[in-house]
Amino acid sequence: MNGAGCGSCHSAPGVWPEGEVGPSLDSFAQQTLIAGRLPNRADILADYVRNAPKYVPQSGMPAMPLTEEEARDVAAYLYTLGRR
Template identity: 40%
Template sequence: MPGVADARGRYATPLDGFGRRSYIAGRLPNLPDLLSAWIVHPQALVPSTTMPSLGVSAAQARDMAAYLDSLQ
């Protein structure tokens, strides 16, 4: 499985309980469509973020967002 080209692995928070969180990256409401957009291109929503673009399709991002929401 290919990795994320821009990932450097220096900054991250655990994803445990992500579905219970109120905010994405401490700034954006944790809503499914917004989370999917964040996964596809986080810099478009928070230009100063250290999260890299993951290079995934919109459909893949929706699946990832659904999984993250399931982490209660």
């Protein structure tokens, strides 16, 4: 997640730098929505982190240069955050 530059805008445990442009991802697993409007499902999340503007054109989250596999890894990682 760090290598892809997510940390310049987001904070998440163990990710540096701690960005503050985007929302904190500290308890992402407990959210029911992605970006306040998309159902928080693994397939949608994996596509969202690669191509956020497709879903929320006016948001500050840019399209990220991830492969499909990397995006799935990122999604799996996000679901470990704040899981109870």
